Amino acid sequence: MLPGSDRCSPWVHPGTTGCQTEAMDETAAAFWLGSYTPGTGGTGEGSGVGVRALGREATGGLVPVSHHDADSPSWVVQHPSLPVVFAAEEFSGLIKAFGASHDGTLTRHGAPVEVGGIVCHLSVSPDGASLVAACYGDGRVVVLPLESDGRLSGRATDLEDARDPWGVPGAPGSASDGFVSNGVAVLLGRKTETEPPVFEGEETAEARPSRAHTSRWLPDGRVATTDLGFDLVRFWRRGSSSAAPLVLDHEVTLPRGVGPRHLAWHESGHLHVLTEYSIEVFTLRAGLDGRFGVVAGAQATADGAEDGDAAAEISVVGSREHLHTSVRGSNRISTLQIRGDGSELRAVSDVESGGDHPRHHVEDGVVLHVANQRSGAVDSFAIDERTGAPGRRIGSVEVGTPTCLAPARL
Structure with a gap:
């Protein structure tokens, strides 16, 4: 068993026998669902209804409970200790806070705050004191302090802008150290090349745009963020003043064009860093000096990427011995086995996502819920405890244009 693994509480689905059980209530909110809504610039296909509350069926599938109107809230997250839900309205650039009730009812909770272009991800610090927003449109990473009741304070602080470590290929200042250009290639079994490869989907203009995409709070209090456009994972530590709530600690440069998207x-x-363009998982670990570096890498799918594929989400399975990745295009959920000290990954299976364009997924005990954006449903699968792979589909609920699932804690 891997260090830190726990076969019991995270693996037992509510309603089953085992070491942790919970009464099933289809009228109670179990998840918050983000979506694209109609008439929003940039999608042309939104049919969602804002933020929706979903309850659990006895089978483990999901069922609609209630909803609250919002303008394409493509990412939603709940406060770690309060019944407060935050939604990122992707195209308006607003973050909104809602008070949440057990039955999924949401009510406005303070004034919204504008943060930036195409805000696509939110995360809340474990102590509930601050929220980090990532803006895909303009590359900004923004910190917002939270009031004691979970309201947005209204004060937003931009973190230091990212700089493209690769720059213009061949120009002074481009990343050229041996580890990035050849060392990672060796880890992944690639041929070393004098020119970096160009992956499907990479923006190849001479001046690449910054594309902030996600953030994750780490156990030591630092925050990791990705810049999909600049192939960077940046690490931030707590600052000494409200004017600098987070300061840059260090950066990890990935091979040019891989497109780091989400983190687990x-x-x-x-x-573990999932790359959208190259469909890989890079594994990072901190050294004795606290600085992270790449220690391993693997394909994110068992059968390899197909033309038009784009990786979307990565998560740790409840047993802590597998990862799940979702891949749009070929519409697969892949399972990777975690071995050794936790750094060794091997993709062992690919299964269909149950629909079109698996934008997001989340584990729920021994069930995997997949938000299939273009087919307009959340499809639920039983997870095989032995292999970690999704198996039999146990539910499917039509929900418009789903983009994100966040556990509810009420």
């Missing part, structure tokens, strides 16, 4: 933390001390 494993209890063994490894940070």
Whole structure:
């Protein structure tokens, strides 16, 4: 068993026999669902209804409970200790806070705050004191302090802008150290090349745009963020004043064009980075000096990427011995086995996502819920405890244009 793994409480689905059970109530909110809504610039396909509350069926599938209107809230997250839900309205650039009730009813909770272009991800600090927003449109990473009742304070602080470590290929200042150009290639079994590869989907203009995409709070209090456009994972530590709530600690440069998107933390001390363009998982670990570096890498799918694929989400399975990745295009959920000290990954299976364009997924005990954006449903699958792979579909609920699932704690 891997360091930190726990076969019991995270693995038992509510309503089953085992070491942790919970009464089933289809009228109670179990998840918050983000979506694209109609008439929003940039999607052309939104049919969602804002933020929706979903309850659990006895089978483990999900059922609609209630909803609250919002303008394409593509990412939602709940406060770690309060019944407060935060929604990122992707195209308006607003973050909104809502008070949440057991039945899924949401009510406005303070004034919204504007943060930036195409805000696509939110995370709340474990102590509930601050929120980090990532803006895909303009590359900004923004910190917002939270009041004691979970309201947005209204004060937003931009963190230091990212700089493209690769720059213009061949120009002074481009990343050229041997580890990035050849060392990672060796880890992944690639041929070393004098020119970096260009992956499907990479923006190849001479001046690449910054694309902040996600943030994750780490157990030591630092925050990791990705810049999909600049192939960076940046690490931030607490600052000494409200004017600088987070300051840059260090950066990890990935190979040019891979497109780091989302992150998953494993209890063994490894940070797994899913790349949207190259469909890979890079594993990072901190050294004795506290600085993270790449220690391993693997394909994110068992059968390899197909033309038009784009990786979307990565998560740790409840047993802590597998990862799940979702891939749009070929519409797959892949399972990767975690071995050794937690750094070794091997993709062992690919299964269909149950619909079109698996934008997001989340584990729920022994059930995996997949938000299939273009087919307009959340599809639920039983997870095989032995292999970690999704198996039999146990539910499907039509929900418009789903983009994000966040556990509810009420």
